[in-house]
Amino acid sequence: MSEHSSSSLVTYVGIWAALIFGTILTYFAARIDLGPFNAAVALTIATTKTLLVALFFMHLKGASEKLLKLVVISTVFFLLILLALSMADYGTRAWS
Amino acid sequence: MHSQAAAVHPEVHNPALLHHFAEPQQQRDAASLGMWIFLATEVMFFGGLFCAYLIYRIKYFGDFAAASQTLNAALGAANTVVLICSSLTVVLAVWAAQHARRTMLLVSLVLTIILGFAFLGIKADEYKEKFELHHVPGASFQFQKSIPGHPDQMANPQHAQIYFALYFIMTGLHALHMIVGIGIFTWLLYSAWRGRFTPEYNTPMEIGGLYWHFVDIIWIYLFPLLYLIDLHK
Numbered sequence: 001m002s003e004h005s006s007s008s009l010v011t012y013v014g015i016w017a018a019l020i021f022g023t024i025l026t027y028f029a030a031r032i033d034l035g036p037f038n039a040a041v042a043l044t045i046a047t048t049k050t051l052l053v054a055l056f057f058m059h060l061k062g063a064s065e066k067l068l069k070l071v072v073i074s075t076v077f078f079l080l081i082l083l084a085l086s087m088a089d090y091g092t093r094a095w096s
Numbered sequence: 097m098h099s100q101a102a103a104v105h106p107e108v109h110n111p112a113l114l115h116h117f118a119e120p121q122q123q124r125d126a127a128s129l130g131m132w133i134f135l136a137t138e139v140m141f142f143g144g145l146f147c148a149y150l151i152y153r154i155k156y157f158g159d160f161a162a163a164s165q166t167l168n169a170a171l172g173a174a175n176t177v178v179l180i181c182s183s184l185t186v187v188l189a190v191w192a193a194q195h196a197r198r199t200m201l202l203v204s205l206v207l208t209i210i211l212g213f214a215f216l217g218i219k220a221d222e223y224k225e226k227f228e229l230h231h232v233p234g235a236s237f238q239f240q241k242s243i244p245g246h247p248d249q250m251a252n253p254q255h256a257q258i259y260f261a262l263y264f265i266m267t268g269l270h271a272l273h274m275i276v277g278i279g280i281f282t283w284l285l286y287s288a289w290r291g292r293f294t295p296e297y298n299t300p301m302e303i304g305g306l307y308w309h310f311v312d313i314i315w316i317y318l319f320p321l322l323y324l325i326d327l328h329k
Contacts, residue, residue: 038324072132
């Protein structure tokens with residue numbers, strides 16, 4: 001639950017500004033040649049933005065329910081299993 | 097403490113508190129948990145598509161880059177900004193419901209719905225362009241473009257078609273979620289107008305907000321993955 005004070009409004013606007021900044025940053029970072037790091041930079045910015053939305057807008061920061069944290073962590077865990085094991089399979093196939 | 101009082105004196109029972117919950121906090125936590133479990137299934141649902149996208153992007157990187165560069169990255173960025181602004185109006189609406197600010201609640205909900213339609217409008221304009229350029233997968237699909245960084249090498253239209261198929265499935269599914277979200281927020285606006293939400297009971301606002309933010313997060317990944325491949329070449 002969010003703390004019931006108007007200070008959380010300031011936080012919300014601050015997070016919004018950071019998300020807008022991240023969008024501008026990713027748009028212009030894509031136009032600079034970083035070699036193989038372009039995708040890494042884009043995904044790092046996207047993951048940072050996701051963390052900001054999840055922690056502050058979705059009120060995960062300050063959530064007291066331990067079961068909720070378990071659900072969120074296992075979601076990320078199973079998504080990583082899906083991606084990592086699929087990539088390990090396709091990445092080591094001699095089919096091209 | 098509160099739960100005992102409510103159990104001993106049913107007549108002071110909070111009308112918004114369902115009888116199978118001990119106290120409002122437990123009711124809110126249960127609703128949040130249920131929503132997060134639903135969002136977990138949604139993450140795996142979109143996760144499969146992201147996985148398919150990653151496999152083909154690695155395999156046909158040059159063709160995907162060529163196809164990606166026919167997209168209007170400025171429109172994609174504009175839509176990202178629209179969604180981020182709508183996420184702000186959603187948290188403001190949830191806050192307003194928790195603090196009994198009726199005007200702020202109604203204005204925030206109306207702004208959220210308007211921003212939702214703005215997103216879909218920009219998306220529809222992008223789709224229209226795809227139809228005009230014959231970039232929609234199917235019998236009339238056409239694609240003639242060189243691979244970025246290799247002006248003498250043409251992209252394989254078959255591989256570009258896979259990119260556009262993934263583009264339409266992923267953005268289309270996302271847009272469908274936006275349409276559902278606008279429906280949910282229209283209902284929330286109606287409920288808020290009827291004065292249904294109070295500082296004691298605003299669970300639908302909180303839950304609806306979680307859904308909207310989740311749809312925002314999906315777009316946060318779709319934008320760089322679909323629009324920003326090898327733009328520097």
